[in-house]
Amino acid sequence: MRKPIIAGNWKMYKTMDEAVSFMDALAGKLKDSDASETVICPPAPYLATLVEKSKGLPIQIGAQTMHENAEGAFTGEVSPAMLQSIGAKYVILGHSERRQYYNETDEAVNRKVKAAFEYNLTPIVCVGETLEQREANETSAIVSDQVKKAFAEIDEANAAKAVVAYEPIWAIGTGRTATAEDANEVCAKIRSVLTDLYSGPVAQSIRIQYGGSVKPANIEELLSMSDIDGALVGGASLDPESFAALAEAGANG
Numbered sequence: 001m002r003k004p005i006i007a008g009n010w011k012m013y014k015t016m017d018e019a020v021s022f023m024d025a026l027a028g029k030l031k032d033s034d035a036s037e038t039v040i041c042p043p044a045p046y047l048a049t050l051v052e053k054s055k056g057l058p059i060q061i062g063a064q065t066m067h068e069n070a071e072g073a074f075t076g077e078v079s080p081a082m083l084q085s086i087g088a089k090y091v092i093l094g095h096s097e098r099r100q101y102y103n104e105t106d107e108a109v110n111r112k113v114k115a116a117f118e119y120n121l122t123p124i125v126c127v128g129e130t131l132e133q134r135e136a137n138e139t140s141a142i143v144s145d146q147v148k149k150a151f152a153e154i155d156e157a158n159a160a161k162a163v164v165a166y167e168p169i170w171a172i173g174t175g176r177t178a179t180a181e182d183a184n185e186v187c188a189k190i191r192s193v194l195t196d197l198y199s200g201p202v203a204q205s206i207r208i209q210y211g212g213s214v215k216p217a218n219i220e221e222l223l224s225m226s227d228i229d230g231a232l233v234g235g236a237s238l239d240p241e242s243f244a245a246l247a248e249a250g251a252n253g
């Protein structure tokens with residue numbers, strides 16, 4: 001049985017005061033349940049504060065990206081060792097915005113996935129096709145290739161802990177969600193690629209999220225699908241009421 005995982009990706013939103021108010025508003029609204037997991041991925045300057053604020057709450061804190069090296073002369077970057085040292089537990093890797101605006105390649109994503117495991121961080125590995133690719137019927141090939149490259153040389157023990165997020169690029173921030181059936185079909189394809197790479201039980205234990213205009217109004221249908229084990233949420237994770245509703249759906253489903 002896979003635990004649903006609801007993760008909020010705040011992207012480049014909120015001031016420190018707003019981030020702290022969000023955590024205060026969320027406290028008491030989340031069910032402390034072993035049946036699901038809830039994660040917030042704030043901008044880097046708020047990570048350490050939010051790790052402190054999350055203590056005693058059923059919520060984990062994750063980063064939105066990281067460098068692949070533990071340290072070095074990489075001005076402006078944040079390393080996996082730094083994230084581990086402040087108590088972050090998750091890291092989003094290969095988000096389509098990182099791939100598009102910061103030229104993150106599949107090979108770079110793979111190096112970061114390896115680094116995440118080295119520092120005991122759970123990677124949320126993002127994959128997804130553009131609208132053009134979907135219209136050209138390339139979704140399955142593109143997403144399969146991204147998954148294979150992200151998991152290259154990752155052993156079974158680590159792979160079993162990973163989270164994969166299927167985020168069709170055309171559904172991000174557009175209000176256009178993939179239908180639950182279409183999203184599930186791609187998530188099932190991802191699981192079949194993972195079954196080819198690893199043993200069946202490992203592929204069955206890897207959690208696969210859907211992301212792209214997820215809201216309280218559509219989360220239950222998405223979570224009811226056989227291969228969707230959670231959601232990676234942008235816009236609707238910024239408001240404590242709506243994020244709490246998403247987390248509640250995760251805990252119920």
Ligand SMILES: O=C(CO)COP(=O)(O)O
Nearest residue numbers: 009172173212213234235
């Ligand atoms: O990119 C996303 C999460 O990583 C999805 O963003 P939206 O939920 O705003 O569409």
